[in-house]
Structure formats: C-alpha cells, structure tokens
Amino acid sequence: MAQTVAEQIVQMLRDAGVERIYAVTGDSLNHLNDAIRRDGNIQWVHVRHEETAAYAAGAEAQLTGKIACCAGSCGPGHVHLINGLYDAHRSGAPVLAIASAIPSREFGSGYFQETNIHKLFDDCSYYCEMATTAAQAPRMLQMAMQTAVSRSGVAVFGLPGDVSEMDAEKAESSHSIFPTRSGIIPSTGELAQLAETLNASEKVTIFCGIGATGAHPEVTDWPMPCRRL
Numbered sequence: 001m002a003q004t005v006a007e008q009i010v011q012m013l014r015d016a017g018v019e020r021i022y023a024v025t026g027d028s029l030n031h032l033n034d035a036i037r038r039d040g041n042i043q044w045v046h047v048r049h050e051e052t053a054a055y056a057a058g059a060e061a062q063l064t065g066k067i068a069c070c071a072g073s074c075g076p077g078h079v080h081l082i083n084g085l086y087d088a089h090r091s092g093a094p095v096l097a098i099a100s101a102i103p104s105r106e107f108g109s110g111y112f113q114e115t116n117i118h119k120l121f122d123d124c125s126y127y128c129e130m131a132t133t134a135a136q137a138p139r140m141l142q143m144a145m146q147t148a149v150s151r152s153g154v155a156v157f158g159l160p161g162d163v164s165e166m167d168a169e170k171a172e173s174s175h176s177i178f179p180t181r182s183g184i185i186p187s188t189g190e191l192a193q194l195a196e197t198l199n200a201s202e203k204v205t206i207f208c209g210i211g212a213t214g215a216h217p218e219v220t221d222w223p224m225p226c227r228r229l
Contacts, residue, residue: 005137006035008168009098009159012138014041016067016145016177018096020060021045022053023071028100028161032071035164050077054084054097061093067149067177071098074161075113078120085154086124092152092213096145097121104132104160121156130158137163138171150180 003011009032013021020043025033036044047053050072057070072081078099088095099117106114121128127147131137137159144155186194198204212219 002167004031004035004164005134005166005168006031006164007039008138009141009164010035010039010042012141013069014039018042018067018069021069021071022047022056024048024050024053024073024077027073027077028102029071029073031161031164032098032100032159050080051083054081054095055087057095058084058088058091058093061088061095062091067094067096067145069096069098071100073100074102075115078115078117082120082124085121089124089154094148094152095154096148097125097154097156099156099158100164101130101158101160103162105162117156117158125154125156126151127155128158130160131163132160134163134166135169138168139173142171142173142177145177149177
C-alpha cells in the first residue's frame with residue numbers, strides 16, 4: 001500500500017526529533033491525526049483550544065532547545081494559534097505550526113472557514129507556505145523545520161486536508177534538519193569599551209535579554225572576563 005502524504009509527514013517529523021504535537025482533533029487534521037495514531041511514535045497531545053497548543057509548543061521549544069510542533073485545523077483553528085505563535089516567535093523558540101486547510105480545490109472560492117495563512121501568520125513567522133500538491137509537501141515541510149531551527153522562530157506549514165490523504169511522492173530534498181548555531185557578536189573595540197564602563201562602576205545591574213542565550217555562566221561571572229579584556 002502506497003504511503004500517504006500524512007504518513008510521509010509523520011515520518012519526517014519523527015526523523016526531525018518531534019516527540020509530540022499539541023492540537024485539537026478533527027476536521028481537516030483527521031488524516032494527519034490518524035497517521036500519527038497508526039505510527040505510534042509521536043504523542044498527540046489533545047488540548048481544549050489551539051491557543052494552548054501554540055503556547056505549549058513554544059514552552060517545550062524553550063525548555064528543550066529543540067523544535068516543537070503544534071497544529072490547527074482550517075478557519076478558527078488557524079486564528080486561535082496566533083497568540084501562542086507570537087509569543088514563541090518573539091521568544092526565539094523554534095516552533096513548527098501545521099496549519100491544516102480547506103480542500104485545495106476550494107481555494108479562492110470564498111469557502112466556509114477559508115483563511116489566507118500568508119497574511120494571517122506573516123508577522124509571527126519566518127516561513128509560511130501552503131502545499132497544494134503531494135510533490136510540494138515534503139520539501140516545504142523540510143524547509144519549514146529547517147527555518148524554525150536555524151532562525152529560532154516560528155515556521156508555518158500549510159496543509160490542505162485533501163492533500164494529506166494523497167499518495168506521497170519522493171522528496172526532492174532531505175527529510176532531516178540540520179541544526180545551525182550562527183551568531184552576531186560586537187566588535188573587539190565595542191566589547192573593550194563596555195568592559196571599561198562596567199569595571200569603572202561601583203554598582204552594576206545587568207538586565208539580560210535573548211541576546212545572552214547560551215551565555216549564562218559568562219554573564220553571572222561577568223567581573224572576571226571583563227577585567228581580562
């Protein structure tokens with residue numbers, strides 16, 4: 001029996017290290033939900049509201065440092081994700097949001113619960129695309145997951161319900177994601193000037209934001225590295 005797009009997606013999510021999906025069961029997500037049930041390797045965490053799903057995925061991503069996943073069905077399922085996705089995106093949490101959609105043949109018809117995900121999620125994601133064919137799905141999903149991990153933010157993968165039940169096609173790109181840890185640091189002169197200011201002060205309070213991610217020991221032990229500059 002041929003693998004479906006939904007089954008292909010589950011395999012890719014599993015290979016990427018996704019352990020659970022936070023979502024509300026039903027409607028356009030049914031094929032994906034059933035594929036996860038049959039696979040048995042990813043936990044479907046049923047929530048009462050998609051906003052909770054997005055917040056939960058953001059919290060998991062921040063606690064683990066790994067990609068986390070939430071999903072919403074067409075219409076209100078998309079809209080309900082917004083608050084949690086904004087929070088995750090602004091917090092630098094690598095979150096994949098699967099936005100399941102109306103049947104692709106109904107796009108542009110004013111169909112009940114149709115949403116434009118590009119407009120809806122534009123301000124709270126680094127990547128947002130809708131797969132309308134089986135051939136597009138694996139490549140778009142891989143790009144979405146890679147973007148979420150590389151840029152530490154939200155990526156939205158749109159998946160119409162009818163596409164999820166199609167026979168899968170071979171991916172043109174990798175099924176895996178490749179963690180990257182790029183960064184931007186101040187120039188040596190700027191660091192020296194900051195160190196001089198800190199060392200010349202009697203009382204110092206440091207308020208650290210997302211720019212100090214991964215540097216907790218250095219921040220809490222700031223006098224020593226500053227004096228060495």
